[in-house]
Amino acid sequence: MSFVESEERIALRKAVAEFAAKYGPEYFTGKARAGEKTTELWEEAGKLGYLGVAVPEEYGGGGGGIGDLAAVCEEMAAAGCPLLLMVVSPAICATVIARFGTDEQKSKWLPGFADGTVKMAFAITEPDAGSNAHKLKTHVRRDGDDWVLNGTKTYISGVDEVDAVLVVAIQETGPVLVIVPTDAEGFTWHEIDMDIVMPEKQFTLFFDDVRLPSDAVVGSPDQGLLQIFAGLNPERIMGASMGTGTARHAISKAVAYAQQRTVWDTPIGAHQGIAHPLAKIHVEVELARLMTQKAAALYDSGRDKQAGEAANMAKYAAGEAVAAAVDQAIQTHGGNGLTREFGLASMLAASRLSRIAPVSREMVLNFVAQNSLKLPRSY
Incomplete structure (x- = not known):
């Protein structure tokens, strides 16, 4: 391991810093106070390839690692634009799908992660289970070729601005990760009133017999x-x-x-x-x-x-x-x-x-x- 970042990483930091400075804290905080989203910032960052630096090249990304994406995230925050969904969508969700998803799941989701046109939230925390994932109660079961999801999640970021949620659920053989579109029937959410100035909102999610197709579970159910x-x-x-x-x-x-x-x-x-x-x-x-x-x-x-x-x-x-x-x-x-x-x-x-x-x-x-x-x- 080198204690000095590569010339490519340093150049990436410089470019992101210059880009984010065009928006800056006045834009970011102004949007948050007005209850608006930083859509323009996210979309331009996606078009420039900054959100997809860690997505494999064959799916339109930069082919880099989490270190490159972390550098983007840090420079955005240093410029006064800390994008919380960067921690979730391209880092957690895209990484899991890139490593474990089927070929069909990768083709469906990764190009959107690469150019920022897809956003996905991540849901693991429950009212009675935070760090203790062994106590999760949200469960999913097979029903023919479909999956049926029931349960509750809380303190989930940005659900009102994403296309789907990657949900950690329990089945008979252990935990699985399930992709749930935000327009799925039986899926509702309630905003948590937070005393914090951020564009991203926090939500409690409710899954009531949400029926999902067979390919909703990421990769193999035993992984x-x-x-x-x-x-x-x-x-x-x-x-x-x-x-x-x-x-x-x-x-x-x-x-x-x-x-x-x-x-x-x-x-x-x-x-x-x-x-x-x-x-x-x-x-x-x-x-x-x-x-x-x-x-x-x-x-x-x-x-x-x-x-x-x-x-x-x-x-x-x-x-x-x-x-x-x-x-x-x-x-x-x-x-x-x-x-x-x-x-x-x-x-x-x-x-x-x-x-x-x-x-x-x-x-x-x-x-x-x-x-x-x-x-x-x-x-």
Whole structure:
């Protein structure tokens, strides 16, 4: 593994940063506050190939790895445009279908993932089952050539703007992943009223005898567990990338303010009480970025077990870094940090989300304690 990104990856970052800067935080936050979608941003990113960098070339993608897609996600967030559905649609759903889908499923879905014309949500969390996937109750059964799905999912992102949902369900032989079109009969959803400024909404989903065709289950029905882990590692890597990108955005705003805001004819950034906290967070963000790149490199090389450990660590480090970065950026701005003009207060709830989802920091520490340190389980 190289600690220096390839020239191609660096060029990709530069191009995405320049593209996202055309939209910027004013566009993104304005859309979120108005209850609108960032459709123009998503569509242009798709046409330019940024959403499909990790889709195989034979299906119209860039043929890269999750590290390339994570770089796109990070640079978008660093420009003030953190696209939550990037963590879900091209990272989880496209990856699972590319690795495990039938030839027909790949041909049907992957070209749309590649150019951004297809969006897919991912549904695993239930009211009584979050990190404990063994307690999932949403179930699917065979009925002739069809599948029939029943159950409930909650805190599922972006269902109102996707074509289908990749649902984790239980059948007699274990978990399976089922593709459910959003217009399927018996499938309804209810928006969760969130106090967070994001274009993507959160939903509770209800499946009431949803009848699906035989090809709704991804690949082989006996590979569900492998498929789940194939999707969760990219989810953590992408979540970490969005976190580090958002942290970079917050710190850049804080640094700019600390350079131009003067007290007694001295920029406030000259004072160690302002400079040292920002420097400390910059170090923490760079460490989180490095772990994220390691996790992506392990995943792209096929070392799923090692990638799982690194992806969890990257997610933890990025969550802590972005929460600290936004908090310190607000503190650096003083009262201005809470005004709409400076655009930091709206980032506060989203930065805390990085410590909760897609896996909480407590569950990451449980994972590290049990798997990395070989300590006994408490549950």
